[in-house]
Structure formats: C-alpha cells, structure tokens
Amino acid sequence: MFDYETIRLIWWVFIGVVAVAFAVTEGFDFGIGALLPFVGKTDLERRVVINTVGAxxxxxxxxxxxLGGAVFAIWPPVYATLFSGLYVAMLLVLFALFFRPVGFDYRSKLENPQWRNAWDWGLFVGGAVPPLLLGVLVGNLIVGLPFHLDADLRAFYTGSFWSLLNPFALLCGFIGLATATFHGAIFLQWRTENAIRQRARRAVGLIGPALLAALALALGWVLLGMERPEIIVLPATDGPSNPLAKTVALAAGGWLKHFLAHPWMLAAPALGFGGLGAAYVLGKADSPAAAFLGSALGIGGALSTVGLGLFPFLLISSTDPRSSLTVWDASSSHTTLLLAFWITVVFLPIVLLYTRWVYRVIWGAVTEKQVMQDTHTLY
Incomplete structure (x- = not known):
C-alpha cells in the first residue's frame, strides 16, 4: 500500500507524535513530582498533590x-548508537525513575513523618532528574554526538558522559526541567483547591518567564551560532538502509537557512512560544484549563521545532558528518515498517479510547476531604 519512502516518512511523523504525547502527559507527572516538596506544606497537602496523578x-x-520500543523496531541503528553510547546517562534516567513506583506505593504505608518526607524527596528526584537529563539529550541531538560508523556499519561512540554536559546541552536540560515544572504547576492549579492551587499559580508566574527566556536563548543560539550538516549527495530514498552511501558537509548558518528554505516550518516555533506564552498569561489569570491547553500546544510546538530542524537527520555525528543517521538510511526493512504500521493502526485507537475513558472517570478536583475519606484507598 505504501512505498518504502512514504512509510519511512509516516513513521517519522508517528514517532514524533508519540514523543509529543510522552512530553505532554508524562511532563505534568514529572513536574508535580518536582514541585511536591514545595507546594505541599503538610502531609495531607502532599497527599492531595500526589493523588492528582495517582490514578x-x-x-x-x-x-x-x-517511544523506546518504536525507535528499536523502526530505526535500529539509532537505538543501538544512543543506548550504547549514552549508557551511563540512560541508566541515570532509569535509576531516577525507580523512585516513582516505590515512592507512590510505599510513602503512605507508615505514618512516620521522617519516612514520608524521605519518600517525598524520592519522588522529587524521580520527577526532576528525568526531564533534566532528557533535555540534555535533546541538546546533544542538536549539537551532534561523537560517533562514527565503520565499513560494516558498526557504531563507535568516542565521547564520554561528561562531554554530554556541554553549555548548550545544559541549557536544554534547564529547559526540560522548567517545561515539566511549568506544565505540572498548571495541571496542579487545575486539579486542586485553596492553598495548593494558589501556590501552583505562583509557581506558574515564577517559572514561565524563565522558561520563555531560556527557549529564546536556545533558539537564537541554534539559528545563529551553530553549523548544520547538509546532505550533498543522497542515494534514492526508497533504497536499502546504508548511512555511508551519502555525502555530508557542515554548513555555517545551516539551521537558519533550513527554516527559511521551508517557511511553513516557522509555524512550529511560533506555536511553541505562543502556546507557552498564552499558558503563562492564562495561568496567572487563574484559568488553568485554557492554560493547560496552551502549555500542551507549546510543548508540541517546541518539540516539532526540534524535529523539523533536524529533518531528515535523526542522529548527527559531530566527528564524522557522513555517519549521521537519517530517516532514509537508518530504518528497518520495508516489510517490518508495514507490519508495525498495521499493528499500530489496530491497537493504538484502543489505547487512546481507554486512556480517554480513564481520565473521564477520575476527573475533578482532588480535595483534602476526599483524601481523608478515602485514606486507605488513595496514596
């Protein structure tokens, strides 16, 4: 039904949508964990905060x-290069995520204040560290990673964990953490009442300007201060995957030229800044439902800006531009892409309908009274 070139492009769009869905939904989870010790002053208030995302x-x-499974199935060389070269960083994300299930499930097992406070800070780590490190990862995807492919297409990563912590990547790490806490504060403002709602509203007012300023700095840095790979010779895009069959050179000002060559792409950064700016204004005005929509659109716009800016690249090599992996030369076989496509077409709508039903059932403000009444069933 779809030729090889088309199905590769379809999967690029689909995985981009999954990345946005992850950032929007898990983003407010991370943000609420990072805000937990600061917006909840008493044990009961913290239980209210936790139960806004408990279900x-x-x-x-x-x-x-x-997202990880899709990258593994659709772009195996990308998965292999990322998860082998960035092994330490990925483990740190995984270890931070370990705090979340045990923190949620064990925090309320004992009434000891020290026990509960310790798990609150565990949930803080599980909420703050992953978006920080994932932001660093996005920054390095833009700058490029030090890897090369040999004649047998084996990837060799020549950097270290500390080399990932370059200035631009750290700025992106701050943006990742700020975006999650901003998004989480708006969600918390939407689903709580009284003192917690007001603290969340103040958090929106504090984080919003810093996030927008950091995004503007990062965008200017990329467009005006970074080289971008440019494909000079690209084999047929419907042919077999062979990253070394292309010729690539670095181009000064390439990021700006890339967007100016396709003006419609400018809609993505406009949506990013417009959505997050509107979320800040609406959050300050105590309209959290509209603010959450603006925040979700802003996150989608920001991630779309990264994806469109990189296209057709998936991983840029900073040491051997020719080894950079693209949509056209890093994918699985045509048969694999088609099979995965039809599996997704059948099962993804079921997952989305179930998710929509769950949110409809549990929706509403979480109150201290509700937590006290259901003290043995809620976190």
Whole structure:
C-alpha cells in the first residue's frame, strides 16, 4: 500500500507524535513530582498533590516505553548508537525513575513523618532528574554526538558522559526541567483547591518567564551560532538502509537557512512560544484549563521545532558528518515498517479510547476531604 519512502516518512511523523504525547502527559507527572516538596506544606497537602496523578502516572509512563520500543523496531541503528553510547546517562534516567513506583506505593504505608518526607524527596528526584537529563539529550541531538560508523556499519561512540554536559546541552536540560515544572504547576492549579492551587499559580508566574527566556536563548543560539550538516549527495530514498552511501558537509548558518528554505516550518516555533506564552498569561489569570491547553500546544510546538530542524537527520555525528543517521538510511526493512504500521493502526485507537475513558472517570478536583475519606484507598 505504501512505498518504502512514504512509510519511512509516516513513521517519522508517528514517532514524533508519540514523543509529543510522552512530553505532554508524562511532563505534568514529572513536574508535580518536582514541585511536591514545595507546594505541599503538610502531609495531607502532599497527599492531595500526589493523588492528582495517582490514578494515571503509570499509564502516562507507558508512552516512554512505546517511544523506546518504536525507535528499536523502526530505526535500529539509532537505538543501538544512543543506548550504547549514552549508557551511563540512560541508566541515570532509569535509576531516577525507580523512585516513582516505590515512592507512590510505599510513602503512605507508615505514618512516620521522617519516612514520608524521605519518600517525598524520592519522588522529587524521580520527577526532576528525568526531564533534566532528557533535555540534555535533546541538546546533544542538536549539537551532534561523537560517533562514527565503520565499513560494516558498526557504531563507535568516542565521547564520554561528561562531554554530554556541554553549555548548550545544559541549557536544554534547564529547559526540560522548567517545561515539566511549568506544565505540572498548571495541571496542579487545575486539579486542586485553596492553598495548593494558589501556590501552583505562583509557581506558574515564577517559572514561565524563565522558561520563555531560556527557549529564546536556545533558539537564537541554534539559528545563529551553530553549523548544520547538509546532505550533498543522497542515494534514492526508497533504497536499502546504508548511512555511508551519502555525502555530508557542515554548513555555517545551516539551521537558519533550513527554516527559511521551508517557511511553513516557522509555524512550529511560533506555536511553541505562543502556546507557552498564552499558558503563562492564562495561568496567572487563574484559568488553568485554557492554560493547560496552551502549555500542551507549546510543548508540541517546541518539540516539532526540534524535529523539523533536524529533518531528515535523526542522529548527527559531530566527528564524522557522513555517519549521521537519517530517516532514509537508518530504518528497518520495508516489510517490518508495514507490519508495525498495521499493528499500530489496530491497537493504538484502543489505547487512546481507554486512556480517554480513564481520565473521564477520575476527573475533578482532588480535595483534602476526599483524601481523608478515602485514606486507605488513595496514596
């Protein structure tokens, strides 16, 4: 039904949508964990904060598993290069995520204040560290990773964990953490009342300007201060995957030229800044439902800006541009892409309908009275 070139492009779009879904849904989970010790002043208030995501955090985290599985199935060289070269960073993300299930499930097992406070800070680590490190990862995807392919297409990563912590990547790490806490604060403002709602509203007012300023700095840095690979010779895009069959050179000002050559792409950064700016204004005005929509659109716009800016590249090599992996030369076979496509067409709508039903059932403000009444069934 779809030729090889088309199905590769379809999967690029689909995995981009999954990345946005993960950032929007798991983003407010991470943000609420990072804000937990600061917006909840008493044990009861912290239980209210935790239970705003208590029924959905596990389901939201599945988007991360789906994203990793999709990359593994669709772009095996990308998966192999990322998870072997960035092994330490990925383990740190995984270890931070370990705090979440045990923190949620064990925090309320004992009434000891020290026990509960310790798990609150565990949930803080599980909420703050992953978006920080994932932001660093996005920054390095833009800058490029030090890897090369040999004649047998084996990837060799020549960097270290510390080399990932370059200035631009750290700025992106701050953006990742700020985006999650901003998004989480708006969600918390939407689903709580009284003092917690007001603290969340103040958090929106504090984080919003810093996030927008950091995004503007990162965008200017990329467009004006970074070289971008440019494909000079590209084999047929419907042919077999062979990254070394192309010729690539670095181009000064290439990022800006790339967007100016396709003006419609400018809609993505406009949506990013417009959505997050509107979310800040609406959050300050105590309209959290509209603010959450703006925040979700802003996150989608920001991630779309990264994806469109990189296209057709998936991984840029900073040491051997020719080894950079693209949509056209890093994919699985045509048969694999088609089989995965039809599996997705059948099962993804079922997952989305179930998710929509869950949120409809549990929706509403979480109150201290509700937590006290259901003290043995809620976190």
């Amino acid at each position: 959905t955090w596990e389901g939201n985290q599945v988007w991360l598993i789906l």
